[in-house]
Amino acid sequence: MSHFGTTVRRKREALRADDRRFSLRQVAHRIGVEPAYLSKIERGAAAPPSEATTVRLARELDEDPDVFLALAGKVSSDLQEIIRKRPRLFAQLIRELKEAPDEAVFRVVRVVRDGDW
Amino acid sequence: MSHFGTTVRRKREALRADDRRFSLRQVAHRIGVEPAYLSKIERGAAAPPSEATTVRLARELDEDPDVFLALAGKVSSDLQEIIRKRPRLFAQLIRELKEAPDEAVFRVVRVVRDGDW
């Protein structure tokens, strides 16, 4: 269903094309898991790994951790913590932005970031 | 650490003060769990229950589900789903609002809701 595994495999093999340090075994070793486990993950034979492992994998493959976590069906725990501190406020905001087009959301981001308004 | 249990107990006993249908047993029955389990939850002898059970409990005690979920250390799965659909965008927005005062966040909510800007 969630093509987390195939996304990882595609990205890894793309990197491997001009750097053979991106073999499954070597990547597995660098992110600190057994090759057999990473193999199962890439084939979808195992569910996506824990948040920590997913983030290490994303960094290793030069991908956005939040995107990889999303593919893994998760939301970064630091975001969750922010939400949990003011649940009503953030719940309302996020639900309000559910249907908003990307551009509108990004405009909100810019406004908040620049602070001038 | 998280006083989820004691919050539940306080709220339930407050309601029980003028409605004896809010005994632990009866509430447990209405939300579909065993009394012994709810007892453990209220005393902190068991971790907060699943999302579904937490929401039923919140509704039964006339509390905001998002707040109860937050106390339980969780974030509503429908919010997570919204974030997962556009991870970069929402991750950036939420982190940007991390330190913003309530008033600023609420102003954003209003602006988005009213749409006129």
Add this chain to the structure above:
DNA sequence: GGTAGTGTATCGTACATGGTACACAATTGT
């Protein structure tokens, strides 16, 4: 043609999650 590296199959496992079932003692209602 050995050996070094590649991916994979199979099995096991330690711990967390989300509860149920039952018996019991204390309290309450009538």
Add this chain to the structure above:
DNA sequence: ACAATTGTGTACCATGTACGATACACTACC
């Protein structure tokens, strides 16, 4: 007084999570 109701202690359990260990077959290379 006694029946019902209350909260709780103890034991148990099925499923899911997040991996590790080992052995194997294939290819690549020199």
